[in-house]
Amino acid sequence: MREFRIRLMKQLLQEKVRVLHNQKVGPAYFRMGLAFAELARITRPGQFVMVRVHDRPIPLLRRPFSVHRRLVKGNEILGFELLYKVVGKGTQAMSELKSGDVIDVLGPLGKGFSCPEGVCDVFLVAGGVGVASLYCLALYLAELNSVKSTVFLGGRSAADVLCQEEFQSMGATVRITTEDCSLGERGLVTSLVQKALEVDEKPDMIYACGPQAMLKAVSEIAGAHNVPCQISLESAMACGFGVCLGCAVEKAGNRGAYLHVCTDGPVFDCRDVLIDV
Ligand SMILES: Cc1cc2nc3c(=O)[nH]c(=O)nc-3n(C[C@H](O)[C@H](O)[C@H](O)COP(=O)(O)OP(=O)(O)OC[C@H]3O[C@@H](n4cnc5c(N)ncnc54)[C@H](O)[C@@H]3O)c2cc1C
Ligand code: FES
DSSP, X not given: OOSOEEEEETTXXXXXEEEEEEEEOSSSEEEEEEOOHHHHHHOOTTOEEEXXXXXXSSSXXXXXXXXXXXXXXXXXXXXXXEEEEOOSHHHHHHHTXXXXXXXXXXXXXXXXXXXXXXXXXEEEEXXXXXXXXHHHHHHHHHXXXXXXXXXXEEESSGGGOOOHHHHHHTTOEEEEEETTSSSSEESOHHHHHHHHHHTTOOOSEEEEESOHHHHHHHHHHHHXXXXXXXXXXXXXXXXXXXXXXXXXXXXXXXXXXEEEHHHHOXXXXXXXXXXXX
């Protein structure tokens, strides 16, 4: 359904689109399919959309979500899917939507992950729902055929570990930690990454998305082992395209200088930003 449509700038689309499905996949996790094929076609791994659930005053502002995967039937792109966790008013309102409802979507926004020439062996490190954007990246890397992915999934408990089977079915090695030991090893996902690097598994690149503390730890570990690392930051955002300046993050090595997560990121070389925990 296309009630209205504005082309804001080159390759930035805004549309009211139909919800294809909104399926609960865990205690607080949902997968929402959106019928927006044109956006799915041009979005790159790590880019995001801003979603406005409805026209009521609360929640007033759009909310940012990574594109999780394209929805495809045969050769036809139907739209894309979000994988989200209910944490507050906006995501609660999203969780109440049904197939056939309409939602306002703006995107694709931001700069996604990059896979430089010569990168053949990567670690993907996800904390909780941070897996949403990394799964999109893994699908892209799998299409390249020449990249070996090892996936590290961390969560508080088994219910917070998402997409394990999807990664395995694309041939990736998956390693899991939970803080309560309900799945995989007990502990933090970063300790598994650290161990892997210590036993001399040295990837060409680490990609990470998750809570700030996890990203800070991954960045430090990558730095200590001299492995390039791209991190995707999930700061709170009001506009999503560089106007409100609410998503500023301090630039590394340049005190008082800032980058904006929505336009300079959300994916950064971990050496470029100072992560505030
Ligand atoms: C580029 C980007 C991509 C994102 N992708 C996803 C995704 O794929 N799936 C997903 O579930 N979430 C994702 N997020 C986070 C998501 O945008 C927030 O969870 C959402 O905006 C919360 O809205 P709310 O109205 O439900 O919560 P609010 O009512 O606004 O807040 C509820 C609680 O959640 C906390 N909170 C709000 N935003 C964040 C945040 N970004 N990080 C940590 N805590 C937060 C608040 O401090 C508050 O305690 C992404 C964020 C960014 C910036
Ligand atoms: S969210 Fe408004 S400038 Fe980044």
